[in-house]
Amino acid sequence: MRTGLIGAGNISDQYLTHLAGYPDVEVVAVGDIDVERARAQAEKYGVPDAGTAQDVLAHPDVELIVNLTVPTAHADVDLMALEAGKHIWSEKPLATSLEAARGVLDLATRKGLRVGCAPDTVLGPGIQTTLRLVREGIGGAVTGLAVMQNRGPDLWHPSIEFFYGPGGGPVLDIGPYYLTSLVLGLGPVTSVTATGGRARLERTVHAGPRQGSVFPVEVPTHAEALLTHASGATSTAIFSFDSSRTRRVLEFGGVDATIEASDPNTFGGRVTRHGAPVVRGEEIVEVVDVDPAGAGRGIGVVDMARSIAAGTPHRATGELAYHVLEIMLAINRAVDAGGTVGIDSTVAPVDLLPEGWSPTAALVG
Ligand SMILES: NC(=O)c1ccc[n+]([C@@H]2O[C@H](COP(=O)([O-])OP(=O)(O)OC[C@H]3O[C@@H](n4cnc5c(N)ncnc54)[C@H](O)[C@@H]3O)[C@@H](O)[C@H]2O)c1
Incomplete structure (x- = not known):
């Protein structure tokens, strides 16, 4: 295409x-x-x-x-x-x-x-392996946990201002990787409660030609959210550009196992299944190091091109992105105004890619 x-x-x-x-x-x-x-x-x-x-x-x-x-x-x-x-x-x-x-x-x-x-990282082998393990059953996928905190991209990005304006902030910038994964694993979200704020009202450009210039922070830079999914599952999500510590966590927890996902901002990485002990004792830990196998930004375009050629649905759809956008805007609204915000949109379950799916194959004739 x-x-x-x-x-x-x-x-x-x-x-x-x-x-x-x-x-x-x-x-x-x-x-x-x-x-x-x-x-x-x-x-x-x-x-x-x-x-x-x-x-x-x-x-x-x-x-x-x-x-x-x-x-x-x-x-x-x-x-x-x-x-x-x-x-x-x-x-x-x-x-x-x-x-x-x-x-x-x-x-x-x-x-x-x-x-x-985007994100098409959710189509990468790391998150696909994570979702496959969740869907195989972990004793009721009952909880999700997402944490992404750091100082923000200030030190390396030369046009940093958009990260702190409409469409930016940790929730809209980094949230898509984690929230799309949570929706694919636990289903659509029906309501959001959140708190948070912004540690600084101004930030400084540190890289590129505008180095040293100061600009206003227009969106929340720290959010702690509780999500209720239509399935009955619940998730906790923390997104922050106000932390001096970098931490990234994405987990799906059930009564039989917890699946620790690979970094949802990348295409491969370590996926760990922590199984509950059958008798009192050590938990059973299985680790898979997932090779990205050539996957990188653009695999969502490949899935679209192939799906358009075949007349089948593609996976990272506008409907999915719309639902995630509604969740993100609701988190920011709840941070600013308090309370619980209902989510009106929903999204149908999305098929996983077949095992062995490769973006480097030539399938479109
Ligand atoms: N930088 C990253 O690490 C990264 C990672 C993943 C996703 N993204 C996303 O990718 C997008 C771009 O980010 P970036 O970091 O490349 O930003 P950037 O500011 O480096 O680049 C954006 C480019 O778009 C151009 N542009 C802006 N408005 C335009 C218009 N109306 N018509 C034509 N060109 C226009 C700008 O001139 C600029 O060259 C954002 O949505 C961001 O969230 C960025």
Whole structure:
């Protein structure tokens, strides 16, 4: 499937590197508001065309747009792409408001086009192995635990401001990896209670040309949330850019076993099954080191390309991303205003990828 990439910033290196190794997808054009940046990335990765977003949308060969712009531009770029008759893969979050996200999904439906959305790490062998173990049964998947805390991406990202504006903050930036995994493991969420705040009202750019400039923090930077799932399961989620300690945890707990997931922001890693002792004594621990097997950012685009060719549903859908967006916005709302927020949207169960699924195979004829 011929693809155009819009947004040639930081994360475009990972996409362009991986997509070059996936034969079912071919990147034929790169676009950005900063045309020089688009040209440089196209040259670096041997992509034939580069220009503005409009140039990529007007490209006659492009069937699918990979939208790697900043969160506040996601919905606008998606709407333009759908109007131009292209399928969409968007980086997360799907949009910065539910209204904008619904607008994208409704237009796609009217046009008969597909919307896919990051994170595609949940399709990587690490989280797929985790979910397979959960679905095989852990004695009722009754609890989820997600913790992601650090100082924020301030020290390394040159255009850090969007991480602390609408669509940013730890909940909307990092939450998608953990919350999508929790929804895939324990099912849709029906309500959210949360507390938290923001440790600093201003932050400083530490990398790149704007180093030293100070900007306002517009969103919560620490959130502690309790989620109720429709299945009856409950989850605890902590997302923070206000911590001096880096910690990442994702677990699914049942009465027979707890599954400790690999890092949901990566594609492979260690998955551990802690089994309850049959008699009093040591718990039974089984460890699997899961090879990412060539998977990286872009495998969601491969799943979309193959599913469109086969006429079957793809997995990282706009509906899933919409549900996760509603949960994230509800967490931030509960942090700011207190109380419990109901979640109106839901999402159908998503099939796991077949074992041995590989993005490096050539399946689309
Ligand atoms: N950087 C990471 O490690 C990382 C990891 C995973 C996901 N993401 C997600 O990827 C997206 C991009 O992040 P990034 O770190 O690459 O940001 P970035 O600021 O480095 O790059 C964004 C690019 O989009 C361009 N752009 C913005 N609005 C545009 C528009 N309307 N039309 C065309 N181009 C436009 C900018 O000029 C810039 O080149 C975000 O949604 C982010 O959440 C980033």
